[in-house]
Every structure is written in C-alpha cells, then in structure tokens.
Amino acid sequence: MSAVLDTHGHADHGYHPGGIMRWITTTNHKDIGTLYLWFSFIMFMVGGVMALVIRLELFSPGLQWVDPDFFNQMTTMHGLIMVFGAIMPAFVGFANWLIPMMIGAPDMAFARMNNWSFWILPFAAALLVISFFTPGGAPGVGWTMYAPLTVQMGMGMDLTIFAVHLLGMSSIMGSINIITTILNLRAPGMGLMRMPLFCWTWLITAYLLVATMPVLAGAVTMTLTDRHFGTTFFNAAGGGDPVLYQHIFWFFGHPEVYIIALPAFGVVSQVIPAFARKPLFGYASMVSATAGIAILSFIVWAHHMYTVGMPVAGQLFFMYATALIAVPTGVKVFNWVATMWKGSLSFETPMLFAVGFLFLFTLGGFTGLVLSLAAVDIQLHDTYYVVAHFHYVMAIGAVFAGYAGVYFWLPKWTGRMYDEALGKWHFWLSVIFINITFFVQHFAGLAGMPRRIPDYPMMFEVWNKISSVGAFGFGISQLLFLYIIVSAIRSGEKAPDKPWEGADSLEWTHLPTPAPRHSFHTPPVLK
Amino acid sequence: MASSSARRTAAWALGILGAAFSGLALGLEWNLQPAVTRIAADIHDVHTYVMVLVSVIFAGVFGVMFYSVFAHRKDKGHQAAQWHENTTVEVLWTAIPLVILVVIAWPVTKVVVAQKDTSNPDLTIKVTGYQWKWGYDYIKGEGEGISFISALATPRDQIEGRAPKGEHYLLEVDHEMVVPVGKKVRVLTTAADVIHSWWIPAFGVKQDAMPGFIRDLHFRAEKAGVYRGQCVELCGKEHGFMPIVVRVVSQDEYSKWVGEHKKALAAAADDPARTWTLDELKRRGEQVYAANCVACHQASGKGTPPVFPALDGSPVVNGPRQAQIDIVLNGKPNTPMAAFGGQLNDVELAAVITFTRNNWGNRIGDQVLPAEVKALRK
Ligand code: HEM
Ligand SMILES: [Cu+2]
Ligand SMILES: [Cu+2]
Numbered sequence: 001m002s003a004v005l006d007t008h009g010h011a012d013h014g015y016h017p018g019g020i021m022r023w024i025t026t027t028n029h030k031d032i033g034t035l036y037l038w039f040s041f042i043m044f045m046v047g048g049v050m051a052l053v054i055r056l057e058l059f060s061p062g063l064q065w066v067d068p069d070f071f072n073q074m075t076t077m078h079g080l081i082m083v084f085g086a087i088m089p090a091f092v093g094f095a096n097w098l099i100p101m102m103i104g105a106p107d108m109a110f111a112r113m114n115n116w117s118f119w120i121l122p123f124a125a126a127l128l129v130i131s132f133f134t135p136g137g138a139p140g141v142g143w144t145m146y147a148p149l150t151v152q153m154g155m156g157m158d159l160t161i162f163a164v165h166l167l168g169m170s171s172i173m174g175s176i177n178i179i180t181t182i183l184n185l186r187a188p189g190m191g192l193m194r195m196p197l198f199c200w201t202w203l204i205t206a207y208l209l210v211a212t213m214p215v216l217a218g219a220v221t222m223t224l225t226d227r228h229f230g231t232t233f234f235n236a237a238g239g240g241d242p243v244l245y246q247h248i249f250w251f252f253g254h255p256e257v258y259i260i261a262l263p264a265f266g267v268v269s270q271v272i273p274a275f276a277r278k279p280l281f282g283y284a285s286m287v288s289a290t291a292g293i294a295i296l297s298f299i300v301w302a303h304h305m306y307t308v309g310m311p312v313a314g315q316l317f318f319m320y321a322t323a324l325i326a327v328p329t330g331v332k333v334f335n336w337v338a339t340m341w342k343g344s345l346s347f348e349t350p351m352l353f354a355v356g357f358l359f360l361f362t363l364g365g366f367t368g369l370v371l372s373l374a375a376v377d378i379q380l381h382d383t384y385y386v387v388a389h390f391h392y393v394m395a396i397g398a399v400f401a402g403y404a405g406v407y408f409w410l411p412k413w414t415g416r417m418y419d420e421a422l423g424k425w426h427f428w429l430s431v432i433f434i435n436i437t438f439f440v441q442h443f444a445g446l447a448g449m450p451r452r453i454p455d456y457p458m459m460f461e462v463w464n465k466i467s468s469v470g471a472f473g474f475g476i477s478q479l480l481f482l483y484i485i486v487s488a489i490r491s492g493e494k495a496p497d498k499p500w501e502g503a504d505s506l507e508w509t510h511l512p513t514p515a516p517r518h519s520f521h522t523p524p525v526l527k
Numbered sequence: 528m529a530s531s532s533a534r535r536t537a538a539w540a541l542g543i544l545g546a547a548f549s550g551l552a553l554g555l556e557w558n559l560q561p562a563v564t565r566i567a568a569d570i571h572d573v574h575t576y577v578m579v580l581v582s583v584i585f586a587g588v589f590g591v592m593f594y595s596v597f598a599h600r601k602d603k604g605h606q607a608a609q610w611h612e613n614t615t616v617e618v619l620w621t622a623i624p625l626v627i628l629v630v631i632a633w634p635v636t637k638v639v640v641a642q643k644d645t646s647n648p649d650l651t652i653k654v655t656g657y658q659w660k661w662g663y664d665y666i667k668g669e670g671e672g673i674s675f676i677s678a679l680a681t682p683r684d685q686i687e688g689r690a691p692k693g694e695h696y697l698l699e700v701d702h703e704m705v706v707p708v709g710k711k712v713r714v715l716t717t718a719a720d721v722i723h724s725w726w727i728p729a730f731g732v733k734q735d736a737m738p739g740f741i742r743d744l745h746f747r748a749e750k751a752g753v754y755r756g757q758c759v760e761l762c763g764k765e766h767g768f769m770p771i772v773v774r775v776v777s778q779d780e781y782s783k784w785v786g787e788h789k790k791a792l793a794a795a796a797d798d799p800a801r802t803w804t805l806d807e808l809k810r811r812g813e814q815v816y817a818a819n820c821v822a823c824h825q826a827s828g829k830g831t832p833p834v835f836p837a838l839d840g841s842p843v844v845n846g847p848r849q850a851q852i853d854i855v856l857n858g859k860p861n862t863p864m865a866a867f868g869g870q871l872n873d874v875e876l877a878a879v880i881t882f883t884r885n886n887w888g889n890r891i892g893d894q895v896l897p898a899e900v901k902a903l904r905k
Contacts, residue, residue, distance in 0.1 A: 061692060061696065061697075062685070062687065062688045062692065063687055063688070068764045068767065068768075069831075072764070072766075135833040135834075136833055136834045140764070141761065142761045146722060146761070148721050148722070148738060149721040149722070149763060152720075152721070152861065152862060152863050154833070235738075236737075236738060236739020241739075241740070242722055242740075243740075276599075276607065277601070278607040278608060278609065279609065279611040280611060281610075281611050281612070282612060282617055284612075285617050307724060307733050307734060308742075309737070309742035312639060312643045315639050316636060319632070319636075319639070320632060323628050323631070326624060326628065327621060327624050330620065330624045331617070331620065331621055334588070334620045337588060337591055337595070338613075338616070339611075340592060340595045340596070341591070342595070342599055342605075342607070342608040343607045343608070344601040344605050344607035345595070345596065345599050345605070346600065346601045347596075355596070358592070359589060359592075362588070362589075363585070366581045366584075366585060369577070369581060370577055370578070370581070373573065373577065374635070375569070375570055375573060375639045375642060376570055376574050376577070376635070378642065378731065378732070378733050379559060379570055379728060379733070381733060381759070382724065383759065424534070428534065428536065428537035432541065432544070435544075436544065443555070443556075443558075446557065446559050447555075447556035447557060447558065447560065448556075448560055448756070448757075450757050450758070450759040450767075451759075452766065453757070453766060454767050455686060455767050455768070456697065457695075457697045457698050457757075458692060458694075459555075459556050460556075502607075
C-alpha cells in the first residue's frame with residue numbers, strides 16, 4: 001500500500017467563522033456534504049411520518065383518522081419529500097464528500113455555487129411545508145401532479161410548483177459542479193477509466209439531471225400558467241390535452257428513477273469489492289451498462305401511460321424498449337455477484353446493507369419487468385402492485401444503498417467507529433419490517449386494490465393490517481440508526497486509518513482518518 | 528455476541544414470517560381475480576408464465592450469491608481470488624437475457640394486439656367520469672338511449688364506522704351497468720372534469736377517462752354475474768368512493784331489463800310541462816341534492832370551506848335566481864364546481880335550485896321553474 005498521506009494541515013485559509021455562520025457560509029465540500037446528509041435525514045423523518053399517517057388510516061377499512069382530502073395531501077407530500085428531499089440530496093451529499101477525495105481534487109470545481117446548491121433546499125422544503133397552512137391546504141394530486149386535477153387546487157399548488165423549481169435549480173447547479181469537477185480536477189494519472197465506479201455513476205447521473213430537470217420545470221410551469229394566466233396546455237376546451245402533461249412529466253420521471261438508482265449502484269460498487277477483498281468484476285462493462293441504462297431511460301417514459309389509450313404501435317414500442325433495460329441492469333447484478341464469488345467475504349454492517357440492496361433491488365427489478373409488459377400492466381397499473389414495486393427499488397434499494405454508504409464512510413468522515421452489533425440490529429430490523437410492509441402489497445395489488453385511496457373494500461383488510469404493522473416497525477427501527485450515528489460521533493471508538501481491509505480508493509489509501517478539512521491541495525502521486 | 532443474537536433473532540423472525548405468509552396466501556385473495564373474458568384469462572396466463580420464468584432466474588442468481596455468502600467467507604479462511612474479468616461470461620450473460628426477453632415478448636405482444644381490437648362491437652356504451660360518480664349512455668345496439676348516473680351506494684354510516692360494513696362495502700352502486708353475456712361490448716370513456724379511470728379486474732380492462740377526449744376498450748363477458756371495480760386514477764377528494772359495477776345477464780334478461788328500464792324512464796320522466804308546486808320541487812330537489820351535491824357542499828349545506836363553499840347562507844343562493852341558475856348550469860371554470868347542465872334535466876335543475884333556496888337557513892320562498900332553466904341553457 002502506497003500511503004502517501006496528505007496530512008499537511010491547512011489551518012488558515014483566511015476567513016473561518018465559527019458556529020452557525022460556519023455552516024451558512026461554508027464552501028468546503030466536506031461541510032456541504034454533511035449539510036446535505038443531515039438535511040436528507042431530516043426530510044426522511046418528515047416524509048416517514050407522513051407515510052405513517054397514511055398507513056395508520058389504512059390499518060382498517062373505513063375513515064378513522066384523517067379525511068380524504070388530507071389523506072391525498074399526505075400521499076402527495078410523502079412522495080415529493082421522499083424523492084426530492086430525502087433520497088436525491090442524500091446522494092448529492094455522498095457526491096460532495098467523496099468525489100473530490102476519490103479523484104484527488106482539493107474541492108469541488110465551483111465551491112461558492114456549491115454553497116448555493118445546498119442552501120436553496122431548505123427554502124424549497126419550507127415552501128412545501130407552508131403549503132399545508134394555506135387555504136385548501138397542500139395539493140392532493142399525487143407526486144406526479146397530473147393535470148387537470150392540479151387546476152382545481154388552492155394556492156398550496158403554486159407553492160409546490162415554486163418548490164419544484166427551486167429543487168430543480170439546486171439539482172442542476174449540483175450537477176454542473178459534479179460534471180466539471182470530474183472532468184477537470186482529476187489528479188494526474190487518474191484516467192477516467194481508473195476512477196472508482198461511484199464517480200462514473202455520478203457523472204452519468206449528473207448528465208441525466210441536467211437533461212431532465214428543465215423538462216420537469218417546463219411541465220410545472222405550464223401547470224402554473226394554465227392555473228392563472230388563461231393558457232390551456234392541458235385543457236381540451238382550449239385545444240390542449242391532459243395527456244401532454246403526462247408525456248412531459250414522464251420524460252423527466254423515468255430518467256428520475258435512474259437518477260435515484262445510479263448513485264445507489266455506485267455506492268454498492270464501492271462497498272461490495274471492499275468486503276469481498278477482491279476487485280470489482282467487469283469494471284468496463286459496469287461503466288457501459290450504466291451509460292446504456294441512462295440512454296435507454298430516455299425512450300421508455302410512456303410505460304407509465306399504458307392505460308391512457310395509446311395505439312398498438314405505441315404500446316409495443318414502449319414495452320420492448322422498457323424490457324430492454326433489463327439487459328444492462330442484469331449485467332450489473334451479475335457483475336456484483338461475480339465480485340462476491342470466490343472472494344474472502346465478511347459481513348460488517350455496510351456489506352449487510354449492500355447485499356440486502358442487491359437482493360431486494362433485484363426483486364423490485366423483476367416486478368418492474370412484469371409491469372413493463374403492457375398487457376399485464378393493464379391489470380396492475382395504479383394498484384398497490386406498483387406501490388410495492390417502486391418501494392422495492394426506491395424505498396428499499398436506494399435507502400439500503402444509502403445506509404451501506406453511511407456505515408462504510410462514517411469512519412472516514414468522523415474518525416469514529418459505529419457500534420457494529422447495533423449496526424447489525426439496525427440491518428436485520430429494517431430488512432424484516434420493510435419486507436412485511438411492502439411484500440404483502442404485491443398481493444393486495446394483484447387482487448385489485450387501487451393506490452391513493454384512503455379507504456378500501458373488506459377483502460384487502462388483512463394485507464393492509466400487515467403492511468401497517470411493518471411500516472411502524474420500520475419507522476421505529478430508524479430511530480436506532482439515529483442513535484447509532486449520534487453516539488458514534490459523540491463517543492465512538494477511534495477509527496483506524498483504514499478500517500476496511502479491502503477498501504482501495506484514494507480516500508482510504510492516500511488520506512488519514514478522519515479526512516482532514518482540506519485534502520489534496522497538492523495532487524496525489526498515482527502510479 | 529449481540530450481533531450473532533441479532534442474526535439468530537432474524538432467522539427465527541424470517542421463518543415465522545415465511546410460514547405466516549404462505550398460510551395467509553392460502554386463505555386470502557392474493558392473485559389476479561378469476562377471469563371472465565378471454566383477454567383477462569390470457570393476461571392471467573402470461574402473468575403466471577412470466578412469474579415462473581423470473582422466479583427461476585431469481586432463484587438461480589441468488590442461489591449462486593448465497594452459496595458464495597456461505598462458502599467464500601473470510602472467517603472460514605477462504606482466500607480471495609484476484610480475477611476481475613472474463614469476456615466469455617460477460618458476453619453470455621448479456622446475450623442470454625436478450626433471448627429470454629424475446630421469449631417473453633412474443634406471447635405478450637399477441638395479447639396487446641387483442642386488447643386494442645375494438646372493432647365490430649354488438650353494443651356500445653359511453654362511460655363518463657364525474658367527480659365522483661359514473662355516467663352511462665347506451666349509444667348503439669339494444670338498449671340505445673338508456674342513460675343513467677351510477678354512484679356509490681354504501682351508506683356514509685358504514686364509511687364513518689357508525690354501522691357495520693356490508694359484504695360489498697365500497698363496491699356497490701345505486702345503478703349498475705347491465706350487459707348481455709357473450710356479446711362484444713365496446714366502452715367509450717370520457718370525463719367531464721378531471722381524469723378518471725374505468726376498471727373491471729375480472730374483464731382485464733382498464734382505460735383512463737380523459738376530459739375532452741374519447742378513448743375506448745372492449746370486453747366480451749363469458750359468464751353471467753356481478754363484477755366490481757373501482758376508479759383507478761386519482762380524481763380528487765372522493766376518488767376512493769366511485770366504484771364500478773357491471774351486471775352480466777343472459778340475453779333474455781337483458782332484453783327484459785332494457786324494456787323495463789325504458790318504461791320506468793318514461794314513467795318517471797320529469798315532465799317539464801306539468802305545474803310543480805313548491806313542495807314537490809323541494810322534495811325532488813332534495814333527492815337531486817343528495818345524489819349530486821352532498822359530496823362537496825355536505826348534507827348540512829355548510830360545505831367544507833375554503834375549498835367547498837357553504838350554500839347555507841351563501842349570497843349567490845340567497846341572491847338573484849339567474850346567477851344561481853348560471854353557476855349550477857355552467858359550473859365555474861377551474862374549480863371543482865362542474866357544469867351540471869349536461870347531467871341533469873331542466874326539472875332536476877329547477878328542483879335542486881329551489882331546494883337550496885328554501886332549505887337550512889335559506890328562506891327565500893320562491894321557486895325556480897323548469898322553463899326558466901330551459902331559457903338560460905346556451
Ligand atoms: C420506508 C417507509 C415508507 C413507507 C411505509 C411508505 C409508504 C407509502 C405509502 C403508504 C404510500 C401511498 C401509496 C398510495 O396510496 O398510492 C407511498 C407512496 C409513495 N412513496 Fe412511500 N413509503 C416509504 C418510503 C418511501 C421512500 C424512501 C420513498 C423514496 C423515494 C418513497 C416514495 C414514494 C412515492 C414516490 C410514493 C407515491 C406518492 C404518490 O402516489 O403520489 N416512499 N409510500
Ligand atoms: Cu419509468
Ligand atoms: Cu378516481
């Protein structure tokens with residue numbers, strides 16, 4: 001191991017405010033990464049409480065706790081907050097912390113813009129929360145915000161639209177920063193094909209973001225003008241078409257699911273080799289599979305629209321294109337399994353979450369293949385089967401990859417170890433409860449339970465009871481995660497420089513633990 | 528220690544769960560509903576076929592992974608190999624999935640094509656989604672001209688837990704759609720306000736109802752019976768409460784139903800020429816109000832402000848008749864207040880307006896005549 005540790009301290013870089021001002025004015029990629037991660041965890045809790053309100057109401061048939069309007073608001077805000085507030089910022093947080101260290105750069109390319117990218121987020125979140133207190137409350141239209149229902153909403157809808165604009169701006173700025181950093185700031189000798197896979201998945205994700213966030217902004221802006229300025233983009237009476245909204249939304253929406261998934265793939269591709277003590281299998285094919293998925297993701301959007309009434313040719317085209325994504329996705333899964341094969345495996349918490357990801361994400365991938373079949377989706381569209389499917393890939397896939405990453409890099413970030421036994425408890429409790437929550441939803445969906453309903457026919461009662469019990473169990477188990485992290489930061493054991501035997505990217509091999517506030521002011525020497 | 532106890536607890540929990548799920552699955556609805564049309568049966572078959580295929584693949588891939596998890600462990604002293612590429616394997620596992628996809632796509636394509644073939648129907652029915660009920664118009668074939676609105680029949684008391692829930696809780700309507708067995712029925716879907724979606728699982732049909740556009744679907748039910756579904760596109764507050772019920776009957780029964788329906792329609796027809804007393808209009812208006820307005824304006828007339836305004840004490844309701852007729856007839860654009868001109872006839876409109884002007888705290892004492900409504904229709 002060539003440990004040329006970059007330890008020379010840069011205590012003084014001019015202005016260094018303390019306290020809260022440190023966080024507000026920071027341009028340090030590590031501080032900003034930390035901000036993103038805490039923000040995301042807070043949003044995860046807020047969105048989680050909303051999910052529990054939904055599950056509470058659905059515990060029994062009948063209306064018990066909330067009225068249908070508020071129920072719809074909960075579904076909408078849960079979806080928006082989880083996607084835009086919890087999952088996406090979490091992975092941007094990882095990107096900020098890790099990309100500069102992984103490629104041997106001193107910081108992100110645009111350090112000041114980086115500060116802005118983050119500090120826009122709390123304002124967007126505030127708009128979403130304020131919308132609950134406007135006349136008519138938050139919009140009850142679903143996270144997809146389909147027209148023309150959006151036209152009937154109160155001003156909470158406008159606040160949500162502005163929030164989406166802000167979130168989009170933040171994502172675009174973050175992405176430009178990531179692209180520029182990766183393309184321009186790599187240490188000499190760090191060729192593109194030598195980068196850790198995490199950097200590759202983020203590079204491609206950043207391009208997806210730059211390409212699709214403006215499309216979403218367009219869709220919601222058209223909604224805004226339809227609401228207030230007399231346009232009729234989505235209103236047939238004025239020559240518009242409500243289906244147009246769906247095309248625009250899903251042209252953003254499908255790449256969005258890969259925006260969530262690809263960084264998760266990246267994290268897992270760092271963790272699995274480290275605990276297999278064996279290099280990632282098929283690095284080059286991993287890179288091309290990632291690019292292939294990203295390109296295909298632009299031509300499959302209408303698989304969310306098999307029931308709007310497309311012609312046969314449309315149904316078939318989108319079905320074939322969607323099924324095709326299974327090929328590069330399959331390549332990834334095979335590569336991860338091949339990385340483990342004949343390794344020297346150990347199962348510390350990060351590896352448990354990574355293997356959990358691999359197994360459960362693939363399960364969600366297979367139900368995705370089932371849904372891609374237009375004929376079958378006619379039965380399953382807008383039922384709980386879909387809810388189960390996307391929670392397997394997002395709420396389990398992305399979240400488990402996120403947990404794997406946090407446990408893996410926590411020592412690097414804080415210089416402290418978490419409690420391994422508690423970490424394992426966190427994994428097992430999570431994996432059991434989340435499957436109780438979502439597995440049964442496949443059955444409810446197959447048997448015919450529509451999604452986004454506050455009350456349901458009697459035959460779905462048992463499935464919903466099980467699911468609600470699982471959801472509360474999962475929710476409570478996440479408090480254990482909070483406890484583990486806080487106690488590691490406060491009083492965890494000191495971490496060795498390289499706590500994971502098989503970790504081999506620059507942040508482990510060329511920097512001390514914890515990582516100094518400023519790293520790689522002089523680029524590392526790579527052979 | 529704690530970690531191995533975590534693992535042991537987990538193993539137990541997983542075992543118990545597995546047993547519980549398989550036990551439950553035997554006793555509960557857990558798969559697609561029994562098919563009543565050829566297409567629904569085909570969907571069922573394709574789904575089973577694909578599930579078997581992917582389950583085998585899943586078991587294969589994760590069989591390998593779990594073997595590795597148990598055999599290639601550091602604590603068993605396994606040394607890590609260092610290879611990280613193998614072109615043959617990589618080409619194979621790209622090509623084989625492609626072949627499997629073709630094998631899957633072929634039967635599915637046939638079903639997709641059949642689903643879209645709405646030609647040569649025996650009966651054509653237009654279905655209109657309203658917030659929050661369905662309108663049915665028989666437009667071609669036996670029964671032509673029949674037209675009715677179909678709304679949830681489950682009493683509010685059951686929903687709010689003041690009465691025990693019935694067998695068909697949330698899946699029962701006041702007027703069922705009736706079709707003859709074995710006939711090809713084409714359903715045209717559209718909507719008056721926002722997008723709704725018409726779904727009968729047993730028929731394997733689901734089609735969004737788009738405001739301002741007409742889409743279609745078709746089915747040929749092979750077995751008499753009552754089949755139930757729900758709206759499956761979020762359409763606002765009462766989205767969960769607008770079920771769809773189709774009664775499939777023999778040809779004879781169908782002809783009888785058509786005859787009776789037409790007779791009943793003629794008898795109950797609101798005769799606009801007749802002179803209505805204030806009390807008669809109010810009584811009729813109360814029914815119309817209960818069927819069309821309570822979801823938003825509430826039985827109490829208090830609405831749920833600020834979204835749904837109160838009619839009790841409303842300046843519009845207590846103001847000039849013309850303005851009130853106008854809003855009920857033509858609705859208010861960009862709000863949930865729909866134009867009822869297309870759904871209700873002149874008598875119904877006159878009745879419901881008269882009712883609201885003379886109920887709760889409103890005491891105008893005048894009556895709106897059907898002729899007045901007729902005159903204001905555009
Ligand atoms: C882990 C705990 C979670 C629970 C118990 C939970 C539960 C639920 C429930 C009950 C619904 C409503 C389904 C419906 O009525 O259609 C829902 C919707 C949704 N959830 Fe989650 N969820 C969780 C986590 C997540 C996460 C982490 C994400 C991240 C991406 C997520 C994304 C969504 C989305 C996008 C929707 C759709 C919202 C809509 O219908 O507009 N959920 N969730
Ligand atoms: Cu998609
Ligand atoms: Cu609906």
